[in-house]
Ligand code: 3BY
């Protein structure tokens with residue numbers, strides 16, 4: 170009988186060449202996928218959504234992270250909580266719909282009933298000795314950073330989340346995300362490993378050749394794109410962009426909008442990067458006409474031309490916050506070769522559809538861009554299946570941030586395996 174030797178993951182990690190893509194098994198093997206679910210997705214802070222996903226008491230959002238199903242619930246005191254979506258009776262899934270509104274959480278199997286605080290309040294036929302107090306829903310660590318929701322499935326979540334939150338809260342405050350509303354949500358299944366989804370997002374080397382719609386407003390020089398030394402046109406463009414940034418960042422900061430870059434993508438569990446990007450064209454928003462798509466601006470903002478505050482967090486999110494709307498992305502691994510990308514578009518909660526905004530105008534750039542990215546991720550995944558695939562070099566000029574992602578990932582696996 171033919172048996173396959175178990176993968177030597179430690180040797181694969183040790184063999185990773187800095188500056189190069191990962192070896193094929195990191196994108197394909199079930200064993201490494203399971204390791205990713207455990208080491209990355211069950212021990213780090215995972216971006217799951219936004220407070221406006223559960224705007225009212227009783228609103229529930231279900232989100233699956235690998236084999237763990239999580240409920241995000243707004244309780245009657247307006248507190249947002251997270252629980253495992255696992256009944257304490259015989260373990261059934263309590264909620265199966267992605268979005269619902271309930272008075273209490275009732276398990277469909279034998280109707281055990283839980284308060285929105287997770288307490289078990291009703292369970293029939295369990296005898297006199299049964300202690301309901303010991304059978305509440307299991308809580309999951311949840312943090313909200315100005316309305317951005319992160320969960321951690323570990324017993325002891327990484328403590329460096331505090332410094333991430335402290336850095337981002339003043340930057341995000343003007344958008345008042347807690348008082349925004351989700352006006353469109355889109356799920357896209359990419360045919361690739363979650364790390365290829367993330368790597369693709371961390372560079373704009375591919376933008377010029379693939380993203381005509383995004384390219385109208387998104388300047389590739391904003392995210393680490395450095396032209397070749399002999400590319401005189403590129404050098405001039407990069408210099409013009411840098412001068413524009415210098416001028417606009419000064420003006421934004423003078424008005425209280427923190428804009429300077431901050432980057433600690435590696436060397437910590439909760440790696441992240443942020444900066445306020447100068448947008449192209451009219452410079453207002455990531456739309457087809459580069460103007461705002463929502464007349465009622467976010468929070469109390471009055472300046473349309475606020476660029477795009479971008480945020481990336483390891484391992485699974487990216488987002489852009491503009492004067493008129495925000496767009497957030499959540500990558501969730503489905504299996505070794507499939508990844509769910511959830512996109513949400515948010516505007517001020519008092520904005521009126523058809524009066525202040527039109528969803529097509531708001532969402533068309535990223536709908537097109539997501540499709541283009543999904544095709545690219547699929548092509549990259551296909552390549553990793555070939556016998557000819559070997560780790561290839563990241564561009565030192567334009568893919569430093571992709572390398573930072575791969576380096577962070579290898580660091581996290583090494584830290585875990587070294588324990
Ligand atoms: O969403 C981002 O962060 C951008 C858009 C294009 C590629 N990526 C760097």
Ligand code: FES
Nearest residue numbers: 256258259276279
């Ligand atoms: Fe939930 Fe029985 S499994 S009530």
Ligand code: FE
Nearest residue numbers: 369370380542
């Ligand atoms: Fe892209």
